[in-house]
Amino acid sequence: MAAIKVMVVDDSPFSRTILTDILTEGGYEVVGEAESLESLVETYSQCRPDVVTMDIAMPDADGFECTNVLRLHDPAAKIILVSSMKDEETEAEARRIGVMGYVQKPVEAESLLRVVERVVSPDTLYQDLETWGIDMFKEALTQSITRMTKTTATISEEGQGAQISSRGLTVVIGISGQYPGTMILDLPMEQAEKMAEVILRRPAKKSDEVVAMLAEFANVVGGVACSLINKKDKQYKLRVSPPSVFYGTPTEVVSPNLPVRSLIADTDFGRIRLSVGFKKGSVLWM
Known part of the structure; x- marks a missing residue:
């Protein structure tokens, strides 16, 4: 060799x-x-x-x-x-x-x-996360939609990239642990309003309720996904940080150092995009 x-x-x-x-x-x-x-x-x-x-x-x-x-x-x-x-x-x-x-x-x-x-040396732990981590987020997204809205969704994988076109209401959640990462949940405001109405069982009284709903929904999805990954292997030690919400004019969300994989969920109230990516971070600090 x-x-x-x-x-x-x-x-x-x-x-x-x-x-x-x-x-x-x-x-x-x-x-x-x-x-x-x-x-x-x-x-x-x-x-x-x-x-x-x-x-x-x-x-x-x-x-x-x-x-x-x-x-x-x-x-x-x-x-x-x-x-x-x-x-x-x-x-x-x-x-x-x-x-x-x-x-x-x-x-x-x-x-x-x-x-x-x-x-x-090959980082098999990271390679495993790259291989099946997206499946854990797919399961978490499916579970969360079903439990919170009492409806079902069809979920497919969109692909990988470093740029995401925000459609109006975007939640960004940081992930800490063995490998730091980012989860981005995005959908148009009008679809978020329909989703909030389903969850609240009434129309939202103001936009703040819609924003808070999506932030909590994203937090649940991220938390469930990280728990599923940690159950696979305790070494990951993944945790989610409090969500940051951006809304208004549609924008481009760019993550040049962190390519993400995206899932598309087709639901009764519209289409949700969830994107997630991890990076290796440090290997050893001496």
Whole structure:
């Protein structure tokens, strides 16, 4: 089996030497080095590494900016931050932009090698979630429609994408846990009004009741789906956050770093779209 290829990005020649020695002795092949944003993409394109170690504090652009540039060039790039900086703010930003591991300097060889190994190993837990997670949301959507409206629905999968056309009333729910994610529920306001009338058994008195109804409905769907996934494997530890509701003029909902899969539910009161996506987040923080 060919050695795993690593690229080292750090403005310090001494740090690059230390990291290269650790990685080489650990059985990895260091195929390229970069000291700044200027040479980052060109070097990456030439050496095509399996994983990149990235310093944070660099002169022309920090490690976060370099990570964003590299992930725009190659969304599949696997990046590990290796830096003396490590606090709640830097960790949160690293997770937000999709960094897969974080090792604090001074680097201990065992810690660095463990993180690299985890990053390049197949993530079967995530692959399972990608395979059957949408089925859990389909079941949760079906259950919630039946229980809350006493009607049935026909549900089909629409496909995958990063952009969703909102039709008027949209609820966004964040998902935390082993793999952070987002669930988006969307339908036109007039259909939401019909749905609210079915659930309330009377017309909604004002638009606030319709908005509150859909927010609660989305919260139930997300909670049930996460519970079903957690029952499959306790390692997921998924939880839903409070819903955010957007309504008014139809808009485009764009999630460039989080492609979503969408379900379409055809109901007695109209069509509901539910979209959900997860990202790997961090693999190991040391």
